[in-house]
Amino acid sequence: MSLIKVGVIGIGNMGRSHVRALSEGKIKGAILTAICDPFQNELESIIGQDNVKIFRDEDDFFNTSVFDAVLISTPHYDHPRLAMKAFAKGLHVLIEKPAGVYTKDVAEMNLAAKESGKVFGIMYNQRCNPIYQKLRELILSGELGEIKRTNWIITDWYRSQSYYDSSEWRATWQGEGGGVLLNQAPHQLDLWQWTTGLMPKKVHAFCSYGKYHDIEVEDDLTAYVEYENGATGVFITSTGEAPGTNRFEITGDRGKLVVENSKLTFHRLTQSEREFNATYTGGFGRPECWTIDIPIKGRHTEHQGIMQNWIDSITKGTPLLAPGEEGIKGLEISNAIYLSSWLKEPVELPIDAELFYEKLQEKIRNSTFQKRAVGKVNLDVSGTH
Structure with missing residues (x-):
């Protein structure tokens, strides 16, 4: 059986962890083929291999044909939007938690998932x-x-x-x-x-x-x-x-x-x-x-357990432990x-x-976003807790 080619968008703390698991062969039946993050420097050093394509623009990322499935580990607001973009491209989707910020667009995402017929999971690793x-x-x-x-x-x-x-x-x-x-x-x-x-x-x-x-x-x-x-x-x-x-x-x-x-x-x-x-x-x-x-x-297999289950669902029809549609609950x-x-x-x-x-x-x-002083510590945005 051919390997499921996976692209990861959002290379923050959790995104990097997912990239490592995929690139080190820890997810059976899957191979990392692309990553995307417009806000991270030195993406080349993160993957450490030549056969993974690097994208800075999300449209270029989704318009490529180098992956069958996408793992979304961007900030919360982007999860539904990017998932719907992926479904429109005929891709299987795994999103980080939470499903989104408000149920209105998560319901739209769930509908897009159903209409696509693709395997949709959420990273409820617990x-x-x-x-x-x-x-x-x-x-x-x-x-x-x-x-x-x-x-x-x-x-x-x-x-x-x-x-x-x-x-x-x-x-x-x-x-x-x-x-x-x-x-x-x-x-x-x-x-x-x-x-x-x-x-x-x-x-x-x-x-x-x-x-x-x-x-x-x-x-x-x-x-x-x-x-x-x-x-x-x-x-x-x-x-x-x-x-x-x-x-x-x-x-x-x-x-x-x-x-x-x-x-x-x-x-x-x-x-x-x-x-x-x-x-x-x-x-x-x-x-x-x-x-x-x-x-x-x-x-406790944590994040790798959810990723493996998602890939197994794509390749073998294994029931999802954490269906993406359940993120709305x-x-x-x-x-x-x-x-x-x-x-x-x-x-x-x-x-x-x-x-x-x-x-x-x-x-x-009334948010203070972009107004608050930034401290000396520099933590990644995507997928952090």
């Missing part, structure tokens, strides 16, 4: 983590029973002021489209709904903008959600806490699942709580509970959190995409 795969299996198989509550505290994203000062685009509405919610936490927003199989129906969120840093976007937030089945949830994240916490807890009718410190623990009830509640006559008392450390098999949650914070009231899902876009444009018009 879906390769066997802990979250096992968590999803336990929940969707019914082992936990009906979900009552979800809580995720993910506050170990600590970032210093110098991190934000390293580039003028960083932590601005125009440059990134958001803060911790859009830059650091998209993986958790995805896993929140992917592992549980639940999307919120209502969100009431409280975001703090520049609470711990001199930035215009959010660096601390708490979101309360309600689900169709009556369950509730809380999502808390911040870049201003040290050492921070990463604890995901899901409570159901048959106990509680907790992911923390790279462990999955099942506090399993021997009897349904609802059944116990209806039949127990002893007053004080609770269902018997076993605490089980769930054994985790396999290894986590993004809709983040859009709902922002919109609730801006309106200072709960919002229903699906959100009013036009209203969100309108409010975002107001933020962009």
